[in-house]
Amino acid sequence: MSAPLLQTTDLRLSFGAVVVADNINFSLHEGERLAVIGQNGAGKTTFINICTGLIRPNSGKVRFDGHDITAMAPRAIVRRGLARSFQLPQLFLEHTVRDCVRLAAAGRLGRLGLWSPLAKSVPESEIEHVLDIVGLRERGDELCESLPEGQRKLLDIAMALILNPKLLVLDEPTSGVSTEEKHGLMETIMAALDDRKVSAIFVEHDVDIVTRYATRVAAWISGQVAADGPPAQVLADPMIRKNVIGE
Numbered sequence: 001m002s003a004p005l006l007q008t009t010d011l012r013l014s015f016g017a018v019v020v021a022d023n024i025n026f027s028l029h030e031g032e033r034l035a036v037i038g039q040n041g042a043g044k045t046t047f048i049n050i051c052t053g054l055i056r057p058n059s060g061k062v063r064f065d066g067h068d069i070t071a072m073a074p075r076a077i078v079r080r081g082l083a084r085s086f087q088l089p090q091l092f093l094e095h096t097v098r099d100c101v102r103l104a105a106a107g108r109l110g111r112l113g114l115w116s117p118l119a120k121s122v123p124e125s126e127i128e129h130v131l132d133i134v135g136l137r138e139r140g141d142e143l144c145e146s147l148p149e150g151q152r153k154l155l156d157i158a159m160a161l162i163l164n165p166k167l168l169v170l171d172e173p174t175s176g177v178s179t180e181e182k183h184g185l186m187e188t189i190m191a192a193l194d195d196r197k198v199s200a201i202f203v204e205h206d207v208d209i210v211t212r213y214a215t216r217v218a219a220w221i222s223g224q225v226a227a228d229g230p231p232a233q234v235l236a237d238p239m240i241r242k243n244v245i246g247e
């Protein structure tokens with residue numbers, strides 16, 4: 001098998017007496033669609049925050065695409081190809097949908113300046129393509145604040161995809177979206193990931209969504225990976241059903 005795209009080794013982090021990452025040894029290969037499940041406070045977001053450079057672990061290593069990224073700044077990690085979206089979309093609400101993607105595209109440049117103006121950071125055709133695959137091209141000239149929650153999530157993902165990631169980490173992509181809309185939203189997200197050939201990790205509480213869209217599931221309990229494998233296997237595990245799914 002090829003080398004992992006993402007790999008953590010002996011990752012540990014405590015907040016005071018609370019251990020939120022307890023010796024996590026984890027790897028993800030290209031093409032995987034991994035769902036991370038776990039009760040509130042299990043350490044899922046902390047794990048993502050460590051991998052994307054927002055929090056430094058107390059010890060252990062994170063490797064991405066062959067490089068040690070443990071001590072790298074978030075922007076440098078993004079430029080290496082690991083992007084993320086947030087549980088609450090981080091948009092420029094007073095700007096148009098299209099300008100949000102343009103602004104996000106600036107993350108591909110080292111820095112902006114007089115000689116690298118924002119408008120030239122990425123070809124317009126690429127911005128239009130990304131808007132198209134998340135179904136927002138028609139709303140490109142509208143202000144972000146006019147978008148409903150599901151479309152805000154899609155715009156947040158478009159803003160990550162314009163960075164040309166190899167891996168996209170999605171923190172609760174369907175939270176705040178009605179049950180009826182969730183599957184449509186996930187279908188659009190998965191088609192966009194396929195189009196850009198992007199691997200994905202998504203934190204998700206909805207078992208139906210996990211069953212349908214994940215190729216693999218990792219279940220977090222108290223800062224540890226308690227189970228990791230094919231969805232049918234992990235979701236049928238009585239210990240996971242009791243302690244993670246809450247049956």
Ligand SMILES: Nc1ncnc2c1ncn2[C@@H]1O[C@H](COP(=O)(O)OP(=O)(O)OP(=O)(O)O)[C@@H](O)[C@H]1O
Pocket residue numbers: 015018020038039040041042043044045046047
């Ligand atoms: N900056 C911080 N300082 C202190 N404790 C923190 C900090 N960030 C997170 N925690 C604690 O770490 C634990 C894990 O939090 P984390 O947000 O990673 O959980 P989670 O599994 O993502 O939960 P949720 O599903 O509710 O988002 C929780 O007990 C949380 O209160």
